[in-house]
Amino acid sequence: MRLFRRPLKSVLYLCVGALVALPGMIALPQHAAPQTIDNQLVVSVDPSQSAIHWSLGSSLHTVHGTFALKKGSMQLDLATGKASGEIVADATSGKSGNDGRDRKMHKDVLESGRFSEVIFRPDRITGKLDKQGESTVQMHGILVLHGSEHELTVPVQANIAGDHWTGSSKFSVPFVEWGLKNPSTWLLKVEHSVMIDLELKGAVQGPAAQ
Numbered sequence: 001m002r003l004f005r006r007p008l009k010s011v012l013y014l015c016v017g018a019l020v021a022l023p024g025m026i027a028l029p030q031h032a033a034p035q036t037i038d039n040q041l042v043v044s045v046d047p048s049q050s051a052i053h054w055s056l057g058s059s060l061h062t063v064h065g066t067f068a069l070k071k072g073s074m075q076l077d078l079a080t081g082k083a084s085g086e087i088v089a090d091a092t093s094g095k096s097g098n099d100g101r102d103r104k105m106h107k108d109v110l111e112s113g114r115f116s117e118v119i120f121r122p123d124r125i126t127g128k129l130d131k132q133g134e135s136t137v138q139m140h141g142i143l144v145l146h147g148s149e150h151e152l153t154v155p156v157q158a159n160i161a162g163d164h165w166t167g168s169s170k171f172s173v174p175f176v177e178w179g180l181k182n183p184s185t186w187l188l189k190v191e192h193s194v195m196i197d198l199e200l201k202g203a204v205q206g207p208a209a210q
Contacts, residue, residue, distance in 0.1 A: 001008075001174050007084065011132055012125075012205065018055050018128065018210075021196045022110070022122075025037045025153040037193070039077055039078045039079040039080075040075065040076070040077060040078075041075070041076040041077075041078055041129070041131070041180065041204065042073065042074070042075050042076075042204070042205040042206050043073065043074050043202055043203070043204050043205070044072065044073045044202045044203050044205070045069060045071065045072030045073065045087060045200050045201070045202040046201050046202045046203070047068065047069040047070060047071060047072075048052060048198060049201035049202070050069045050072075050200045050201050050202070051066065051069070051199045052066060052067040052068070052069060052089055052197070052198055052199075053065070053196075053197040053199075054066070054067065054194050054195060054196050054197070055194070055195045055197075055203065056190060056191060056195070057190075057191040057192045057193065058173050058184075058188055058189060058190045059188060059189040059190075060188055063096050063098075064096065064097075064105050065094060065095050065096035065097070065144075066093075066094070066095055067091070067093050067095075067103075067118070068089070068090045068093035069087070069088070069089055069090070069200075070089065070117065071087075071088050071140070072085070072086065072087035072088060072202070073085045073086070074086075074087070074122055076125065076129065077107070078129055081125045081126060082107070082123070082124055083122040083123055083124050083125050083139065083141070084121075084122065084123065084135070085121070085122060085203075086119050086120065086121045086122075087119070087120045087122075087200075088117050088118070088119050089118040090116070090117065091110050091112040091115060091116050091117055091120075092106065092112045092116050094110060095107065104183065105183070107174045108183065109180050109183055110180070111146065111180050112144065112210075114147070115137070115145075115146050115147050117144075118143070118144065118145050119143070119144040120142070120143050120144075120152070121141050121142045121144070122139050122140070122141035123140060123141050123142070124139075124140050124141075125137045125139050125140070125156075125195075126138040126140070129158065129159070130186050131160060132160050132161070132162075133159065133160065133161075134157070134159045135157075135158045135159075135160075136155065136156070136157050136158075137155075137156050137158065137201055138153055138154070138155055139153065139155075139156045139169075140152070140153045141153075141156055143173070145173070145175070145178060145180070146180050148179060148208070150176065150178055152171070154169045155170070155171070155172040156168070156169045157169070158195075158209060160204055162204070163203055163204050163205075164201070164202070164203060164204060165201070165202060165203070165204050166199075166200065166201050167198075167199075167201075168197075168198060168200070168201040169197075169198045170195065170196065170197050170198070171195075171196055172194070172195055172196070173193060173194050173196055174192060174193045175192070175193065175194055176192035176193075177192060177193075189208075
């Protein structure tokens with residue numbers, strides 16, 4: 001019997017030690033979780049309340065047009081600046097008010113029959129994004145245009161009020177440099193970058209909505 005006393009005693013000590021340590025092990029994640037959750041912000045985009053306006057200069061005049069948004073949502077970590085999600089525009093919806101010009105844009109430049117979506121996937125924000133009120137930040141991500149990925153950083157003015165938010169951004173897209181066809185002719189010279197004016201509205205989930 002003495003041969004089994006020492007191993008049995010060791011096992012009992014291990015069991016008691018594990019029971020003593022267990023409350024502390026359980027308490028750690030419960031204590032840390034509120035801080036992690038409190039820093040998370042999820043925002044959705046309402047396509048019916050949002051708009052994309054664009055303008056393209058030329059040697060004769062500036063062309064103005066629109067695109068429609070299809071969907072969008074973003075997950076933001078207010079502590080680390082990490083971002084994820086995507087905002088999707090309908091490339092086939094592009095209009096400038098001139099049917100002939102629009103047909104050429106879709107067929108020769110955007111090739112929207114093949115590349116029907118333009119997608120922005122954010123990966124980080126720089127600057128302080130407040131849970132309520134106005135903030136100005138820089139948002140970096142990947143823009144998928146004409147089937148290719150391009151890094152893009154855009155300025156964002158955001159306003160969070162309760163469970164709703166609005167955001168606006170103005171930036172330039174160098175579409176010719178990124179491989180899309182230059183629509184210029186010998187009579188009409190077109191700029192190589194298009195200006196985008198983005199207006200977003202949607203709902204907020206997370207601490208800001210509470």
